[in-house]
Amino acid sequence: MICWKFVKYYKGLFKTMRKSTGIIIGFLVILIIILLSIGFGTAGLLPSILNTHKQMIVDATIVVPPMQYVIFPIDPHSSYNSCKIQGTFSAGGGSDDIRVYVVDKQGFDAFRRDDKFNAYFSTPQQIGGDIAATVPCDRTIYLVYDNSFSLITGKTVTTKVDFEFEQIFQDPNKLYLDDDIFQPSIPEKPVGDPNDGYYDPGE
CATH class of the missing domain: 1.20.5 (Single alpha-helices involved in coiled-coils or other helix-helix interfaces)
Structure with a gap:
């Protein structure tokens, strides 16, 4: 038991x-x-740690002939976030005014055709001011200085504009920047119709 x-x-x-x-x-x-x-x-x-960077687009006095415009293309990298374009401009010559636009390719193509277009930033004809635009990071953006409204007088524009962005942290020593992407594009042939091309300020 x-x-x-x-x-x-x-x-x-x-x-x-x-x-x-x-x-x-x-x-x-x-x-x-x-x-x-x-x-x-x-x-x-x-990988989601972000670094903030700033790249100069232009810091110069550029010449925009009558009935012409100058563009600066910005081509972001796929790793960019929170892209912004910020700066200032001041125009001289004639009535001392210029138009400034920040557009994507679709807007730029419409602008060239003299059609209505959407812009991330735009000004009327004015002597100067600030440039501030939040832009997509997944497409080419164009900074446009437009003097196409002036039939006779060229304009000089003193301007300083930066491209600001955040980048996903991958390699702290690599910024994925091409030294040439902020340079004005150069037309392949002389411009016949000013609405079909643009003036290169480096000429």
């Missing part, structure tokens, strides 16, 4: 130990999963 009681006691003890072991193992498994999730979550956050 006593032996049977011992057997029942130890059976109960073993069951309790097995249950406790199962609970402990289950707890450890859950803990490991949580720790791994935190680790992967942290690893996922690392």
